[in-house]
Amino acid sequence: MQNFTYNIPTIINFGIDQLSHLADLRESGDRVLYVYGGGSIKANGLYDRSMKILRDAGLEVYELAGIEPNPRIQTIREGVNICRSKMVDMVLAVGGGSVIDSAKVIAAGACYDGDPWDLVIKPELISECLPIYTVLTIAATGSEMDTFAVISDLTKNEKWGTWSDFFAPRMSILDPTLTYSVPRRQTSAGVADIMSHTLENYFNNEKGAYLQARLAEGILKTLINYGPIALEQPDNYEARANLMWCSSLAINGLLSCGASVGWGVHPMEHELSAFYDITHGEGLAILTPHFLEFALNKDNVWKYVEYAKNVFGITEGTEMEIARDAIRATKDFFKRMRLPSTLSELGIDDEYFDIMAEKAAAGCFGTFVELTKDDIISIFRASL
Amino acid sequence: MQNFTYNIPTIINFGIDQLSHLADLRESGDRVLYVYGGGSIKANGLYDRSMKILRDAGLEVYELAGIEPNPRIQTIREGVNICRSKMVDMVLAVGGGSVIDSAKVIAAGACYDGDPWDLVIKPELISECLPIYTVLTIAATGSEMDTFAVISDLTKNEKWGTWSDFFAPRMSILDPTLTYSVPRRQTSAGVADIMSHTLENYFNNEKGAYLQARLAEGILKTLINYGPIALEQPDNYEARANLMWCSSLAINGLLSCGASVGWGVHPMEHELSAFYDITHGEGLAILTPHFLEFALNKDNVWKYVEYAKNVFGITEGTEMEIARDAIRATKDFFKRMRLPSTLSELGIDDEYFDIMAEKAAAGCFGTFVELTKDDIISIFRASL
Numbered sequence: 001m002q003n004f005t006y007n008i009p010t011i012i013n014f015g016i017d018q019l020s021h022l023a024d025l026r027e028s029g030d031r032v033l034y035v036y037g038g039g040s041i042k043a044n045g046l047y048d049r050s051m052k053i054l055r056d057a058g059l060e061v062y063e064l065a066g067i068e069p070n071p072r073i074q075t076i077r078e079g080v081n082i083c084r085s086k087m088v089d090m091v092l093a094v095g096g097g098s099v100i101d102s103a104k105v106i107a108a109g110a111c112y113d114g115d116p117w118d119l120v121i122k123p124e125l126i127s128e129c130l131p132i133y134t135v136l137t138i139a140a141t142g143s144e145m146d147t148f149a150v151i152s153d154l155t156k157n158e159k160w161g162t163w164s165d166f167f168a169p170r171m172s173i174l175d176p177t178l179t180y181s182v183p184r185r186q187t188s189a190g191v192a193d194i195m196s197h198t199l200e201n202y203f204n205n206e207k208g209a210y211l212q213a214r215l216a217e218g219i220l221k222t223l224i225n226y227g228p229i230a231l232e233q234p235d236n237y238e239a240r241a242n243l244m245w246c247s248s249l250a251i252n253g254l255l256s257c258g259a260s261v262g263w264g265v266h267p268m269e270h271e272l273s274a275f276y277d278i279t280h281g282e283g284l285a286i287l288t289p290h291f292l293e294f295a296l297n298k299d300n301v302w303k304y305v306e307y308a309k310n311v312f313g314i315t316e317g318t319e320m321e322i323a324r325d326a327i328r329a330t331k332d333f334f335k336r337m338r339l340p341s342t343l344s345e346l347g348i349d350d351e352y353f354d355i356m357a358e359k360a361a362a363g364c365f366g367t368f369v370e371l372t373k374d375d376i377i378s379i380f381r382a383s384l
Numbered sequence: 385m386q387n388f389t390y391n392i393p394t395i396i397n398f399g400i401d402q403l404s405h406l407a408d409l410r411e412s413g414d415r416v417l418y419v420y421g422g423g424s425i426k427a428n429g430l431y432d433r434s435m436k437i438l439r440d441a442g443l444e445v446y447e448l449a450g451i452e453p454n455p456r457i458q459t460i461r462e463g464v465n466i467c468r469s470k471m472v473d474m475v476l477a478v479g480g481g482s483v484i485d486s487a488k489v490i491a492a493g494a495c496y497d498g499d500p501w502d503l504v505i506k507p508e509l510i511s512e513c514l515p516i517y518t519v520l521t522i523a524a525t526g527s528e529m530d531t532f533a534v535i536s537d538l539t540k541n542e543k544w545g546t547w548s549d550f551f552a553p554r555m556s557i558l559d560p561t562l563t564y565s566v567p568r569r570q571t572s573a574g575v576a577d578i579m580s581h582t583l584e585n586y587f588n589n590e591k592g593a594y595l596q597a598r599l600a601e602g603i604l605k606t607l608i609n610y611g612p613i614a615l616e617q618p619d620n621y622e623a624r625a626n627l628m629w630c631s632s633l634a635i636n637g638l639l640s641c642g643a644s645v646g647w648g649v650h651p652m653e654h655e656l657s658a659f660y661d662i663t664h665g666e667g668l669a670i671l672t673p674h675f676l677e678f679a680l681n682k683d684n685v686w687k688y689v690e691y692a693k694n695v696f697g698i699t700e701g702t703e704m705e706i707a708r709d710a711i712r713a714t715k716d717f718f719k720r721m722r723l724p725s726t727l728s729e730l731g732i733d734d735e736y737f738d739i740m741a742e743k744a745a746a747g748c749f750g751t752f753v754e755l756t757k758d759d760i761i762s763i764f765r766a767s768l
Contacts, residue, residue: 001398001399001560001621001622001625001626001629002399003398003399003400003401003402004396004398004399005395005396005397005398006395006396006398007395007396008392009393011389011390011391012388012389012390012391013389014385014387014388014389014390014641014642015385015386015387015388016387017387018387176385207622208621208622208625208626210606210609210610210622210626211602211603211606211626211629211630211633214601214602214603214605214606215599215602215603215633217598217602218595218598218599218601218602219595219598219599221598222594222595222598225594226594237385237592238385238591238592238594241385241592241642242385242592242594242595245385245595245642246595249595249599254638257398258398258625258629
């Protein structure tokens with residue numbers, strides 16, 4: 001096990017009827033920027049209910065609506081301008097990962113003199129941040145409890161992850177019933193995203209981070225158990241609650257501490273989203289099995305065998321056979337979740353493989369196996 | 385899954401050479417009360433090394449030595465007096481659970497006008513606390529990352545747990561190499577303590593806290609894997625590191641959130657320790673299998689079956705047979721850890737069963753199965 005610092009300061013208020021905790025925002029001041037996406041929170045009443053609590057608590061609320069699924073730097077700039085002109089004290093995200101990611105970069109941008117895009121491409125410039133609060137409406141990115149944000153500039157086909165300890169939300173409200181209305185396709189993509197976060201952390205070369213591996217397996221088993229239930233019964237509380245808590249724990253630092261963890265699938269997928277604006281989780285579901293196949297070798301087969309045995313109960317065959325069965329089981333799970341399994345299904349061909357692979361390779365550090373531009377092209381090809 | 389608030393603010397600096405983080409104490413002021421136990425930290429050099437870092441950082445250090453294994457309120461009172469007379473800003477515990485528990489009640493006592501024993505028997509009186517820091521020297525109680533403290537008044541055969549959100553240490557240093565010198569018997573007792581914390585959280589009636597149950601199983605598997613290795617190879621870093629991180633995660637709130645979790649074995653053991661001053665973990669190892677046997681019934685057998693399957697890989701037989709095999713496997717593990725299995729081995733007979741059971745019953749709320757005084761007497765008898 002490698003040295004680590006564990007520091008997860010986000011307070012989670014989890015369950016039914018937790019929205020009243022929005023009144024706690026008073027601890028950070030009087031003026032809040034309320035960031036959200038499309039009209040779904042207006043349609044389901046969440047907008048009205050949350051606004052009422054904020055106003056009853058005496059908060060002055062400014063709004064930034066229209067955050068996109070792959071959030072754009074242009075919208076972030078708008079948010080930063082509101083923060084500056086209205087002297088906002090804190091940022092509240094009500095929505096999914098895109099909304100929360102945007103809130104993070106807006107909160108940092110409000111404390112930075114230059115263009116917020118600088119903070120996306122140079123995380124080290126982030127040295128201050130307004131307090132961030134969230135109300136989560138979809139189980140997926142884990143942004144409600146992590147220190148990452150992913151922002152795009154689609155005018156340049158750029159999509160980058162940035163991070164800062166300052167990005168950890170001060171408090172997040174996780175009410176599983178708010179995810180009852182998440183459509184089937186987004187539910188599936190969310191599960192694929194959580195699964196990918198867990199696997200990106202899990203597939204590392206550190207045998208000594210044994211405990212962390214066992215915890216990751218616990219999350220994987222939970223996803224496999226409840227993912228299909230949430231698809232069939234969108235208002236199954238138990239399923240939605242377990243998926244929601246998986247979303248936070250998969251990426252908040254619990255699984256990655258104690259090992260050198262470099263993510264490989266995410267940088268590849270970010271290129272697909274940057275070029276084609278596809279749903280992140282669907283891209284991950286397509287790429288993950290091909291990454292696992294590409295990475296498998298006799299030195300790391302032990303990891304696949306652990307995965308096979310502890311997650312899927314697969315124990316029969318040679319180590320290599322067991323490993324391949326585990327990859328097949330992963331693919332099957334994504335199929336059960338009705339996720340796409342080829343890039344072609346999303347209308348992606350090999351036109352930009354070269355440039356996408358070059359950019360993705362630049363974002364891969366210390367991954368489970370080394371990934372060159374050519375390796376990434378071959379994973380893209382296998383995914384066609 | 386039930387509603388919960390998750391709030392674990394403790395920063396963990398984990399690994400080799402983390403002691404330099406003691407300089408971070410400067411963020412809480414200038415004067416620190418340094419609390420420790422016997423001479424072991426002097427013998428192994430930890431005392432000198434830590435003192436040097438504190439003094440080089442410009443901190444003024446006061447000392448309270450001689451914290452006992454079942455820490456006494458009399459010693460706590462001494463600590464509180466030092467805090468008051470020296471205007472101490474923070475409390476640093478260097479040691480195991482007893483030392484850390486003492487530091488917590490001293491830190492709260494320093495902010496309370498009355499006798500600190502009040503804070504042990506009435507946790508609701510704790511409304512303020514000096515910042516608490518720890519350097520952990522044994523993997524066991526989890527006090528380095530939790531909000532509990534257990535304090536005794538042996539003049540009255542009293543041992544009580546108290547708790548407060550204010551008790552969460554601000555920062556804990558977890559260096560597994562500091563546990564290399566922990567003797568075999570204390571290593572075993574520590575593992576039994578961690579195992580008991582995990583099982584007390586795990587054996588609850590909330591089927592919907594599925595994820596938390598899977599995480600608990602990850603901790604249990606880690607303990608079972610590395611406990612015996614640490615006994616045979618006291619300086620096996622991987623074993624010591626995994627056990628140490630298990631110690632923190634077993635009781636920091638990760639496993640208990642989302643379920644009604646009432647602890648049954650701990651209140652029983654606290655009476656044994658209060659009357660006989662035995663090692664806490666040894667008492668737990670003796671009582672745990674008998675508690676599990678007592679509690680088993682047809683309504684909760686599903687929990688035992690999960691435990692059997694996911695922790696021990698036991699799947700053959702009727703549900704009741706599988707459950708009993710899991711209890712047997714638990715007992716066998718404690719035996720492998722060379723822990724005592726009967727109260728007689730520790731010189732305990734039935735003399736005080738009546739009074740101990742009466743007091744223990746008063747400490748059992750919302751346990752896996754209801755525990756009356758008579759139930760506890762029968763568990764004590766079975767443990768003879």
